[in-house]
Every structure is written in C-alpha cells, then in structure tokens.
Amino acid sequence: MDTLNLAEFEAEPSPKGRASARAGTRDSTKSRLLGRALLVPVLVFFAILNVIPTFWMIGLGFYDYTLGRGDPKFVGLDNFVIIYESAEQWATFTRTLFFMVVAVAFEVGLGVVLGFLFWGSAKMPGRRLALTLLFTPMVVAPVASGLFWKLMYEPTFGVINYVVDLFGGQKIDFLTDVDWVTPAVLAVDIWMWTPFMILMTLAALGSVPTAELEAADVDRLSFYQRVRHVIWPHGKFILMLGILLRTIDAFKTTDLVLTMTGGGPGNKTEFLGVALYRQAFNSFDLGRSSAVALVLLIIAIALTSIYLYVLNLSRSR
Amino acid sequence: MADIRLxxxxKEFDAGGVxxxxxxxxxxxEGSTTCLLGPSGCGKxxxxxxxxxxxxxxxxKIFFGDEDVTRLETSKRNLGMVFQYPVVYRGATVREDIGLPLxxxxxxxxHKAARVDEVIALLGLEEYANHPVDKLNSATRQKVAVARAxxxxxxIILFDEPITNVDPDFKLQLKxxxxxxxxxxxxxIIYVTHDQTEAMTLADDIALMRDGSIEQMAPPRDxxxxxxxxxxxxxxxxxGMNFVPVESQPAVAAAVLGGAVPDGVTAVGFRPEDVLISSGGPQRGAVEATLGHVSLATGGQHLARLLHADLVVKAKLPxxxxxxxxxxSQVWWSVPLEKVRAFDRHERAVNLVSAEQ
Incomplete structure (x- = not known):
C-alpha cells in the first residue's frame, strides 16, 4: 500500500430511516393479502376435487347403490357389517398388509443403506449421474412401469427368462405362477420406490447440522454413537415422514398391480385398492366400494396418527 | 502438552478465487491461551x-510439537474443540455427553467417571449432571460442550467464538x-473471537488477523x-486510535511529535484516552481546537470530538x-510523546527513536 487512506478507519454508522420502515409495514400487509387471494383458486379446486367427493363417498358407504339397478337405498351400517363378516375381504386385507410390510421394510432398509453410502461419497466421480439414474424408476408412471416389467417377466420372450434360460434354469411364468407372482410384484414396487427412500435419507442426513457432525469427528464418536446422538435426533422427522408416505402408498397400491396381474392369478394379488377398483368399476357396486374406500381412509388416518404420536413422543422426551 | 507451529x-477456496x-x-x-482476533471474514x-x-x-504445514499433522484426520489429532453453535449429543444426560469422547x-x-465428575464440578454443572442435554438453555449447553472438550x-483445546450464539442473558456468566x-x-488453547474485550480478558497472547494474515501477535497490553x-x-x-496524516496536517503532526516529523513518517496515532485537554488558554506544544459533539462513552467517561480544520480528534475525558x-468552546490538546505511535507509508509502525537518529 503506497498511500495512507485513513478515511476508511473513520467510518460511522448511518441513521435508520423510520419512513422507510413504515412503508415496509404497509408493503407487508399488502403482500399478505395478495398471498391469501392467490390461495383462493387452489382452495376452490381442492374443495371441488377433494373435499366434496370425500363426503360424497362417506355418504354412499351407507347406501345400497349399484349403477343401473335403480335408486340408492339407505342401509345404515350394512355395507360395513358385510365387509367385516366377509372372509374374502379379510384375506384381501391380510394380503395387502403383508405386501405393505414387506415392500416398506425392503424399501426403507435398502434406501437407508444406499442413502448413507451416497452421503458418505460426496466426492465420488459420477455420483450425480448415478443418483439421476437411480431416481429414474420413481419418476416413471406406475402404469408404464407395470407394462414394462410385464414384458420383462414374459415367459417366452421376456429378458428375465432369457437370462434364466442362459444359465440353464427352467423358465418361470412369474405373473401367473401363484408362488412367484407376489415376489415378482414386490420386486417391482421395491425397484420403483427404494429411490424415494434414498432421497428421504439424503434429505434427513442433510438436515443434520454440520457443526454436530464435525464435533462427532473431533470427539471420536463411533458410528453407532453418531447415529444415535447426532443423526437420528435431527433426521428422524424426515425419515419417519418418508416411511409414513411409503406405508400409506404401499397400502393402496393399485395401478401397478392392475397393469401387471389384474389382481390374479385368482385373487393372489388382489390388494385392497384392486378389490375396490373391481367392485366400483367392474361390478359398479358404488355403495360397497365406498364403504371399502372409507375403511382405507380410516386406516390411512390411523397410520398418520401413529406417526404423529411417535414423533410427538420423541420430541417431548 | 504441545505447541502448535504453522x-x-x-488456504484458498474456489480454486484460488478466495x-x-x-x-x-x-x-x-505450549500451555498458553492465544486469541485469534479480527473482523468477520479475516480468516480466523x-x-x-x-x-x-x-x-x-x-x-x-501444521505441527503439534514435532509431529506433522497437516494431513492427519480430525479424530486422530487428539484435541478438544468447542464450536460457535452449542453442540450437545441429544438423547444423553450431561454426564453421558461429557463422557462420550472418553x-x-x-x-x-x-477413572473416566472421576474425570467427568471433576469437570462437572469445575464448570459448576453439578445440578444438571443427570439432566437430559436437550432440555438445557444455550449457555448451559455450551458449558457442557466446554466440559466435554x-x-x-x-x-490442545480450540474455541470457535463459543459465546456468540449464547442467549444475551447468559453471555456474561459464560465469559x-x-x-x-x-x-x-x-x-x-486457541480462542477465536471478533470481540476485543473477550480477547483482552482471556488471552495470554492475541494474534490480530486481517485479510488472511497475522497483523500482529503480542500480549494484550502490548x-x-x-x-x-x-x-x-x-x-x-x-x-480506536486517532490518526493525524502528515501530508494534510503537517503542523499538527509536528506538534504531536514535539518537533520536526522524522523522514518516512506519514501518520501519527494516539489513543483517545491519552489526549490531554485544557481550556485555560494557549499552551506550548498544544493544538488549538473547537469542542464538537460530546457524548457519554463506556466507563462513565465523556467522548469529545475536537475539531481542528478538517481534522477530528476523539478524546476521552473523565x-x-x-x-x-x-x-x-475553545480548547487546547496535546499527547505525551511516549503515548504517540508513528506510521510509515506501508501503515507499519516506525520506531521514533531510531527515526530521529
């Protein structure tokens, strides 16, 4: 530095402008009102497309109403009693529960492991490309995925049976064999939704403050101690949200199964969503199908409540 | 025990951009407390x-004693660190948290339990020893973090502005x-702060940083x-100091230095509390000025602005x-020569005795 610039050491703070503060308050009131006005169209659409149909469905559940068979007749709780007493309905429920538990368990397990691996390899070359490729199944429509996998599983010219044949194995008709159909559908669901759990795991890990992770390094914490005292307390909310969303989604799996198996062979893959679809759009029994839909809704609400309860419990500890 | 040699x-970020x-x-x-002091963004x-x-x-390279630790990972450096953000390990009690690194x-x-008890007593955390760390206020959390280190x-223990993120009510207590x-x-101990009062009260040495370099490292008083x-x-x-630029205020600079300005001196500096003011008429070696705004400064002193042409001199008065x-009102001010610092065109201090010779 050749010349002294003492002026830079003489800086003084400038006074705050009160007038600009008042103008700021007026602006914020305006923008709040504008924000609310912009919400109105969304709320109207939400009411027309969600709220009214839901109440309509709840009402229909108490009627005996089949399209083309005359006017609806109020039957009280009859539809629910029939569902409760139907062995077939209970079998469907158990099947759905099994599918949900196995699918979610694999998706969460694989998603968390892969999420941790991707998190720990931030400087790996090609990481972004690998993540993009991994997320592809999640963004493909389930109907497209179902058709695509149906072709893959095809016994005559499907690529999976080609590989089985290549290794000298016996060709398997995955989608009509009662022993293979459930694992085959499960595999596709896991393929589709594990990336979602990877994403949620990465988001959960991203929510952990860097200072805490660095402190864990300084303090030489083991992997278990890091997970227990640093990662889990911060990441659990996002991770639990991911598990909840997957649980509800797996519970109402319909489109994938319909395109792959149509609920068959027999009713081996007839889950609640598929049964509901068949009752509503094959038999046109709107009363009974509305009752089944209401049961599904109650189960979804129950699962959400359990999630919120668990979260509140851990927060209050 | 170890000294730290750099x-x-x-360090460059963005491939040399910053x-x-x-x-x-x-x-x-070794065994000293050094405060890294400087404005935000100076690299401390x-x-x-x-x-x-x-x-x-x-x-x-970085050496701890004779050991080159430049590429050694954090967990193997054997040091404690307290972060700006009060880090505690959730789900643990205070006692468990402090004991985790052990x-x-x-x-x-x-032996480990005795060590934990000892630091709990040292930091006055006895009443919280079995409390879950999640429930503590920010200052107590930071005390737990200090205890853990x-x-x-x-x-070696490193402190990165440990008081900054603590609730204002508890800052003094933690300090x-x-x-x-x-x-x-x-x-x-190395303690990073931008608060000079903190540095002055805690440090054996202060390393003053500016733009990634050490401006001066010395005991606080020096x-x-x-x-x-x-x-x-x-x-x-x-x-901070008053500065009188020699080029625009040669007469004032000469008066402050009590004679001619030595070659190479481009500014003279002195502290506001070293300015002596008199209102009793002209005095030999003193500079005449008009009293400007007078405000109340810390410690119940008055901070006066003395105006002399374009020059503003800040002075502290009891x-x-x-x-x-x-x-x-008209006043006359002067500064004892031993309290005056002279600076060259590179903004570095000049030894007045050798400059005169």
Missing part, C-alpha cells in the same frame, strides 16, 4: 478449522466461567499500547473533567 500455511489464509508462519506457545475461523483438521490447507480411551471406568485432557477455567488449565500497524491501532479500542464540555 509453517507457510495457506484466499482465506495467506502464507502464515507462527507458533502458538478457517485457520482454526485447519488446525482442527476440518479444512485441508492449500499450502504449508469411551475410546483405554482407562478404567472409575476439557474432560478429554487433550493437549466469567471461561476466564476462571483458562486460569486453571495448562493446555495450549498490542493495545504499541500497535505495529494502523489497522491494529484502529481495530483495538473503543473508539466524567468530572474540569474542562468545559460546552459545544463550540
């Missing part, structure tokens, strides 16, 4: 993070605790009394000063 240490630390060579004395936190192993230096040490359990008995703690510990640069004189003190504090 040799030609540098230089955070420039070619530093210095030693933090980056420097500390490199010492901790949380940033990799672009150039240079789990890897090959010591009898009773101390319990390890690592030869007092740290002051007491530092007087008892004999580890090598740094304040004998700043080696214009920046050091300006940054320390509230307000609250009961006999000098009239009426705005616009």
């Amino acid at each position: 040799v030609g240490l540098g 230089v955070a630390v420039r070619d530093l060579t210095l030693t933090f004395r 936190t980056t420097l500390m993070r490199m010492i901790a192993g949380l940033e990799v230096p672009t150039t240079g 789990r890897v040490e090959k010591l009898p359990a009773a 101390v319990a390890r008995q690592a030869p 007092r605790t740290l002051r007491e703690l530092f007087s008892r510990l004999n580890q090598t 740094l304040y009394g004998r700043p080696e640069s214009v920046f050091a004189g300006w940054f320390l003190g509230n307000p 609250w009961d000063s006999p000098v009239a504090t009426t705005r616009g």
Whole structure:
C-alpha cells in the first residue's frame, strides 16, 4: 500500500430511516393479502376435487347403490357389517398388509443403506449421474412401469427368462405362477420406490447440522454413537415422514398391480385398492366400494396418527 | 502438552478465487491461551478449522510439537474443540455427553467417571449432571460442550467464538466461567473471537488477523499500547486510535511529535484516552481546537470530538473533567510523546527513536 487512506478507519454508522420502515409495514400487509387471494383458486379446486367427493363417498358407504339397478337405498351400517363378516375381504386385507410390510421394510432398509453410502461419497466421480439414474424408476408412471416389467417377466420372450434360460434354469411364468407372482410384484414396487427412500435419507442426513457432525469427528464418536446422538435426533422427522408416505402408498397400491396381474392369478394379488377398483368399476357396486374406500381412509388416518404420536413422543422426551 | 507451529500455511477456496489464509508462519506457545482476533471474514475461523483438521490447507504445514499433522484426520489429532453453535449429543444426560469422547480411551471406568465428575464440578454443572442435554438453555449447553472438550485432557483445546450464539442473558456468566477455567488449565488453547474485550480478558497472547494474515501477535497490553500497524491501532479500542496524516496536517503532526516529523513518517496515532485537554488558554506544544459533539462513552467517561480544520480528534475525558464540555468552546490538546505511535507509508509502525537518529 503506497498511500495512507485513513478515511476508511473513520467510518460511522448511518441513521435508520423510520419512513422507510413504515412503508415496509404497509408493503407487508399488502403482500399478505395478495398471498391469501392467490390461495383462493387452489382452495376452490381442492374443495371441488377433494373435499366434496370425500363426503360424497362417506355418504354412499351407507347406501345400497349399484349403477343401473335403480335408486340408492339407505342401509345404515350394512355395507360395513358385510365387509367385516366377509372372509374374502379379510384375506384381501391380510394380503395387502403383508405386501405393505414387506415392500416398506425392503424399501426403507435398502434406501437407508444406499442413502448413507451416497452421503458418505460426496466426492465420488459420477455420483450425480448415478443418483439421476437411480431416481429414474420413481419418476416413471406406475402404469408404464407395470407394462414394462410385464414384458420383462414374459415367459417366452421376456429378458428375465432369457437370462434364466442362459444359465440353464427352467423358465418361470412369474405373473401367473401363484408362488412367484407376489415376489415378482414386490420386486417391482421395491425397484420403483427404494429411490424415494434414498432421497428421504439424503434429505434427513442433510438436515443434520454440520457443526454436530464435525464435533462427532473431533470427539471420536463411533458410528453407532453418531447415529444415535447426532443423526437420528435431527433426521428422524424426515425419515419417519418418508416411511409414513411409503406405508400409506404401499397400502393402496393399485395401478401397478392392475397393469401387471389384474389382481390374479385368482385373487393372489388382489390388494385392497384392486378389490375396490373391481367392485366400483367392474361390478359398479358404488355403495360397497365406498364403504371399502372409507375403511382405507380410516386406516390411512390411523397410520398418520401413529406417526404423529411417535414423533410427538420423541420430541417431548 | 504441545505447541502448535504453522509453517507457510495457506488456504484458498474456489480454486484460488478466495484466499482465506495467506502464507502464515507462527507458533502458538505450549500451555498458553492465544486469541485469534479480527473482523468477520479475516480468516480466523478457517485457520482454526485447519488446525482442527476440518479444512485441508492449500499450502504449508501444521505441527503439534514435532509431529506433522497437516494431513492427519480430525479424530486422530487428539484435541478438544468447542464450536460457535452449542453442540450437545441429544438423547444423553450431561454426564453421558461429557463422557462420550472418553469411551475410546483405554482407562478404567472409575477413572473416566472421576474425570467427568471433576469437570462437572469445575464448570459448576453439578445440578444438571443427570439432566437430559436437550432440555438445557444455550449457555448451559455450551458449558457442557466446554466440559466435554476439557474432560478429554487433550493437549490442545480450540474455541470457535463459543459465546456468540449464547442467549444475551447468559453471555456474561459464560465469559466469567471461561476466564476462571483458562486460569486453571495448562493446555495450549486457541480462542477465536471478533470481540476485543473477550480477547483482552482471556488471552495470554492475541494474534490480530486481517485479510488472511497475522497483523500482529503480542500480549494484550502490548498490542493495545504499541500497535505495529494502523489497522491494529484502529481495530483495538473503543473508539480506536486517532490518526493525524502528515501530508494534510503537517503542523499538527509536528506538534504531536514535539518537533520536526522524522523522514518516512506519514501518520501519527494516539489513543483517545491519552489526549490531554485544557481550556485555560494557549499552551506550548498544544493544538488549538473547537469542542464538537460530546457524548457519554463506556466507563462513565465523556467522548469529545475536537475539531481542528478538517481534522477530528476523539478524546476521552473523565466524567468530572474540569474542562468545559460546552459545544463550540475553545480548547487546547496535546499527547505525551511516549503515548504517540508513528506510521510509515506501508501503515507499519516506525520506531521514533531510531527515526530521529
């Protein structure tokens, strides 16, 4: 530095402008009102497309109403009693529960492991490309995925049976064999939704403050101690949200199964969503199908409540 | 115990776009407390993070004693660190939290428990010992973090602005605790802060940083009394030094220096509290000025602005000063020569005795 610039050491703070503060308050009131006005169209659409149909469905559940068979007749709780007493309905429920538990368990397990691996390899070359490729199944429509996998599983010219044949194995008709159909559908669901759990795991890990992770390094914490005292307390909310969303989604799996198996062979893959679809759009029994839909809704609400309860419990500890 | 030696240490971010630390060579004395002081963005936190192993230096080496730790990972550096954000390990009690870093040490359990109890007592955390850390206020959390760093008995402890994120009500309490703690510990401590009062009260040495370089490293009293640069004189003190540029105020500079201005001196500096003011008429060697705005400064003193042509000199007056504090009144000011610092065109201090010779 050749010349002294003492002026830079003489800086003084400038006074705050009160007038600009008042103008700021007026602006914020305006923008709040504008924000609310912009919400109105969304709320109207939400009411027309969600709220009214839901109440309509709840009402229909108490009627005996089949399209083309005359006017609806109020039957009280009859539809629910029939569902409760139907062995077939209970079998469907158990099947759905099994599918949900196995699918979610694999998706969460694989998603968390892969999420941790991707998190720990931030400087790996090609990481972004690998993540993009991994997320592809999640963004493909389930109907497209179902058709695509149906072709893959095809016994005559499907690529999976080609590989089985290549290794000298016996060709398997995955989608009509009662022993293979459930694992085959499960595999596709896991393929589709594990990336979602990877994403949620990465988001959960991203929510952990860097200072805490660095402190864990300084303090030489083991992997278990890091997970227990640093990662889990911060990441659990996002991770639990991911598990909840997957649980509800797996519970109402319909489109994938319909395109792959149509609920068959027999009713081996007839889950609640598929049964509901068949009752509503094959038999046109709107009363009974509305009752089944209401049961599904109650189960979804129950699962959400359990999630919120668990979260509140851990927060209050 | 170990000293910390930095040799030609540098750190660049964005492939040379931002230089955070420039070619530093210095030693933090074994068993001393050194405050890294400087304005925000001067590189002090980056420097500390490199010492901790949380940033990799672009150039240079770091030694703990004789051991080169430049590429050694954080967990193997054997140091304690207290972060700006009060880090506690959720789901643990205070006692468990403090004991977590000790789990890897090959010591009898009773020995570890005794160490934890000792630091709990040292930091006055007895009443919280079995409380879950999640429920504590920010200051107590930070005390737990300090206790955890101390319990390890690592030869080096790093503090990264530990008071900044603590609730204002508890700052003073935590500052007092740290002051007491530092007087008892004999580890090598580096403490990052931008608060000069904190640095003045806690440090054995202060390393003043600016733009990634060490401006001056000295004990607090020396740094304040004998700043080696214009920046050091300006940054320390509230307000900082007065500077009289020789080029635009040659007569004032000469009056302050009590004679001719030596060659090479481009500015003279002196502290506001060293300015002597008289309202009793012209005096030999004193500069005439008009009294400007007078406000109340810290410690119940008056801070007066003395106006002399374009020059503004800040002066601190005792609250009961006999000098009239009426705005616009004529006063005469001077500074004892031993309190004056002279600076060259590179903004570095000039030794007045050798300059005169």
